[in-house]
Amino acid sequence: MIGETLTRHLELIAELDAADRAALAALPGEIREVPRGEDILTVGEKPTVSVVLLSGMLQRYATTPEGQRQIHSFYVPTDAPCLEALHIDLMDNCLCPTVASRVGIIPHAALYRLIDQRPRVRTAIWRETLVQGAIYRESLLRNCQKQADARMAHLFCEVLTRARAAGVAAGLRCDLPVTQEDLADALGMSTVHVNRTLMALRAEGLLEFRGGVLTVADWGRVAALADFDPGYLHLRRAARERATAVFDTDLERV
Amino acid sequence: MIGETLTRHLELIAELDAADRAALAALPGEIREVPRGEDILTVGEKPTVSVVLLSGMLQRYATTPEGQRQIHSFYVPTDAPCLEALHIDLMDNCLCPTVASRVGIIPHAALYRLIDQRPRVRTAIWRETLVQGAIYRESLLRNCQKQADARMAHLFCEVLTRARAAGVAAGLRCDLPVTQEDLADALGMSTVHVNRTLMALRAEGLLEFRGGVLTVADWGRVAALADFDPGYLHLRRAARERATAVFDTDLERV
DNA sequence: CGCGGCTTTGACAGCTGTCAAACAGAGTGG
DNA sequence: CCACTCTGTTTGACAGCTGTCAAAGCCGCG
Numbered sequence: 166m167i168g169e170t171l172t173r174h175l176e177l178i179a180e181l182d183a184a185d186r187a188a189l190a191a192l193p194g195e196i197r198e199v200p201r202g203e204d205i206l207t208v209g210e211k212p213t214v215s216v217v218l219l220s221g222m223l224q225r226y227a228t229t230p231e232g233q234r235q236i237h238s239f240y241v242p243t244d245a246p247c248l249e250a251l252h253i254d255l256m257d258n259c260l261c262p263t264v265a266s267r268v269g270i271i272p273h274a275a276l277y278r279l280i281d282q283r284p285r286v287r288t289a290i291w292r293e294t295l296v297q298g299a300i301y302r303e304s305l306l307r308n309c310q311k312q313a314d315a316r317m318a319h320l321f322c323e324v325l326t327r328a329r330a331a332g333v334a335a336g337l338r339c340d341l342p343v344t345q346e347d348l349a350d351a352l353g354m355s356t357v358h359v360n361r362t363l364m365a366l367r368a369e370g371l372l373e374f375r376g377g378v379l380t381v382a383d384w385g386r387v388a389a390l391a392d393f394d395p396g397y398l399h400l401r402r403a404a405r406e407r408a409t410a411v412f413d414t415d416l417e418r419v
Numbered sequence: 420m421i422g423e424t425l426t427r428h429l430e431l432i433a434e435l436d437a438a439d440r441a442a443l444a445a446l447p448g449e450i451r452e453v454p455r456g457e458d459i460l461t462v463g464e465k466p467t468v469s470v471v472l473l474s475g476m477l478q479r480y481a482t483t484p485e486g487q488r489q490i491h492s493f494y495v496p497t498d499a500p501c502l503e504a505l506h507i508d509l510m511d512n513c514l515c516p517t518v519a520s521r522v523g524i525i526p527h528a529a530l531y532r533l534i535d536q537r538p539r540v541r542t543a544i545w546r547e548t549l550v551q552g553a554i555y556r557e558s559l560l561r562n563c564q565k566q567a568d569a570r571m572a573h574l575f576c577e578v579l580t581r582a583r584a585a586g587v588a589a590g591l592r593c594d595l596p597v598t599q600e601d602l603a604d605a606l607g608m609s610t611v612h613v614n615r616t617l618m619a620l621r622a623e624g625l626l627e628f629r630g631g632v633l634t635v636a637d638w639g640r641v642a643a644l645a646d647f648d649p650g651y652l653h654l655r656r657a658a659r660e661r662a663t664a665v666f667d668t669d670l671e672r673v
Numbered sequence: 674c675g676c677g678g679c680t681t682t683g684a685c686a687g688c689t690g691t692c693a694a695a696c697a698g699a700g701t702g703g
Numbered sequence: 704c705c706a707c708t709c710t711g712t713t714t715g716a717c718a719g720c721t722g723t724c725a726a727a728g729c730c731g732c733g
Contacts, residue, residue: 227560229646235560252546257553257651291545292506298548299511301555306481306489308563309607312720344679353563355722360681392483397511566688598711609690614713 167194167269170217174243177330177404178296179289188283194271199262206260212250214270218242221266222342226350227258236351238300239263239324239343243331249294251276264342264377296399303397308353311392313362316352318391321372321379326395330408337384342377421448421523424471428497431584431658432550433543442537448525453516460514466504468524472496475520476596480604481512490605492554493517493578493597497585503548505530518596518631550653557651562607565646567616570606572645575626575633580649584662591638596631 168190175181175189196219199205206212208227216223223240225247237258240246246260251273262268280287300323307319324341328334343351349359366372371387373380381387400408422444429435429443450473453459460466462481470477477494479501491512494500500514505527516522534541554577561573578595582588597605603613620626625641627634635641654662 227556229560229564231646233564235564237556237559249549249552252542252549253553253653255650255653257653258556288506291548294545294552295503295506295548298503298552298555299507301552301559302481302491302512305491305555305558305562305607306483308559310483310487310489345681346679353559356679357681357723358721361721364681392485396509399507399509399511600711610711611691611713612689615689618713 166219167196167217167271168192170219170243170269171245171271174217174245174331175286175289175293176401178399178401179285179292180401181285181289185283185286185289188279189286192271192279193275194269196267196269198265198267200265201262204259204261205268206247206250206256208256208259210256211254212247212256213273215245215250215273215276216247216260217245217269217271219267219269221268222263222340223260223266223268224263224343224347224351225258225260234350235353236347238297238304239341239347239351241324241328241331241339242333244327245293246297248290249297251280251290263344263347292399299397299399313352313354313358314366315391316354317348317359317362317366318371318387319393320348320352321374321381322388322391322393323395323398325379325381326393326398326408329410330398330400330404332407337381339379340377341374341379420473421450421471421525422446424473424497424523425499425525428471428499428585429540429543429547430655432653432655433539433546434655435539435543439537439540439543442533443540446525446533447529448523450521450523452519452521454519455516458513458515459522460501460504460510462510462513464510465508466501466510467527469499469504469527469530470501470514471499471523471525473521473523475522476517476594477514477520477522478517478597478601478605479512479514488604489607490601492551492558493595493601493605495578495582495585495593496587498581499547500551502544503551505534505544517598517601546653553651553653567606567608567612568620569644569646570608571602571613571616571620572625572641573647574602574606575628575635576642576645576647576649577652579633579635580647580652580662583664584652584654584658586661591635593633594631595628595633 171192172181172186172189205216218240220242223246224236225238226234226236228234250256280290307316311319325334325337325339328339333339345359345363346356349356352359363374370382372382395405395408425446426435426440426443459470472494474496477500478490479492480488480490482488504510534544561570565573579588579591579593582593587593599613599617600610603610606613617628624636626636649659649662
């Protein structure tokens with residue numbers, strides 16, 4: 166289960182062959198249920214495992230001594246945060262669930278062995294860590310250069326696109342089990358302002374975000390407002406088409 | 420020259436042996452002088468080379484269709500931006516000098532051969548790309564959670580620390596040949612506000628930034644204001660000590 | 674039914690952006 | 704050597720987006 170999920174995740178952005186898939190499937194790992202708020206990996210510790218999200222949602226964050234929190238990104242099921250921990254000695258951020266989640270824990274030792282024997286898997290994992298970097302760069306652009314509504318729309322577009330690519334969304338709807346406070350900490354705005362922006366987007370008929378579920382009502386307008394271009398996700402053809410097929414059906418319905 | 424510089428850069432964060440160094444030194448490459456404003460690598464293109472900065476300063480940036488620019492980071496001499504291009508098909512950002520600069524251009528083909536033969540170099544390069552990711556995460560925290568003065572102080576602390584680690588700074592002073600507009604685009608604030616913040620920091624006796632040279636007058640107070648902790652740079656012992664030796668001499672002088 | 678977490682509102686302050694113009698310094702050409 | 708240009712810096716005035724503080728409303732859950 167863990168290996169298959171990781172395979173699926175890597176194949177979003179890299180090409181693997183049957184032997185690679187078999188090797189990945191053979192990865193050992195332990196499945197854990199983690200409640201909201203409990204850190205899976207904590208700042209300052211030496212990581213010895215990597216993580217695959219099976220269900221729920223994870224976030225990665227850092228805090229300032231004053232208690233402010235910056236969420237770097239949200240992870241949807243099948244995502245594998247912290248692959249970069251393979252070559253980092255000390256965590257400079259924390260990983261924890263936004264809701265009770267089921268995660269697969271893979272010991273680094275097994276991963277080292279795997280990437281030693283399967284160069285293509287190694288390249289895929291390396292590439293995965295680079296795509297995360299690209300996502301951070303885009304987050305910087307989003308959070309620093311866009312104003313509230315576009316900023317929020319962009320985050321929603323990204324999460325929905327990644328969820329669709331991963332096959333865990335239903336049309337223009339996907340789970341996003343986070344609080345408005347979580348959104349605020351990801352977007353670098355106050356909770357109050359998140360709430361107002363959310364209501365404005367809803368009033369405009371662009372999208373809904375209720376009960377931890379995101380529903381985009383008008384993809385075209387939301388993407389335009391966000392100025393969203395999924396290129397930075399570096400998805401392979403198949404995954405990209407799965408994620409953007411929405412454009413067509415959306416247009417057809419209009 | 421190019422290979423030696425890359426070696427020096429990689430050794431800031433990873434361990435190499437004599438054979439690794441020799442292989443790196445043997446890397447082919449071309450030296451180019453690039454004027455301010457001319458892109459070395461552009462968004463949308465397929466990268467076929469990596470870059471080492473020999474002198475001057477580079478920046479990496481992305482723009483919105485409305486023309487807003489986000490600078491992701493500045494590179495000091497010996498830095499090697501775009502190592503991640505090795506496993507990314509299309510650039511999602513641009514790399515260009517902030518002042519006329521001298522860069523070394525290394526063809527990817529040679530790098531592929533190198534990392535194929537020298538696992539330790541491969542790991543070092545991988546790690547380098549991960550440290551860049553950590554820097555992006557920290558930028559996100561800085562730009563989204565700190566206010567103007569602390570934000571600017573943090574960027575200055577980072578640049579100075581990296582310059583010291585790289586051995587291209589003189590005490591608490593280093594080159595930072597960028598305009599206030601560049602700073603604004605890196606920090607996500609307006610040029611006017613950058614100017615005001617800069618003057619406030621200067622008036623407080625914390626630091627000077629004139630003529631493309633940054634001089635920190637009181638490291639202790641600047642670092643405290645910025646809440647700067649260099650851990651996220653993941654420097655190795657020697658480099659870290661070189662970069663933070665400033666604390667001691669600074670304290671002695673007080 | 675009461676509690677606790679999350680969302681929604683209102684009032685108000687202020688940090689930061691925008692627009693415009695003055696100023697300074699370096700390089701250029703006459 | 705002096706205008707002149709151009710880029711970058713500095714100021715001023717003013718608007719407004721966004722944060723803060725506080726309280727009320729909602730909703731699931733024990």
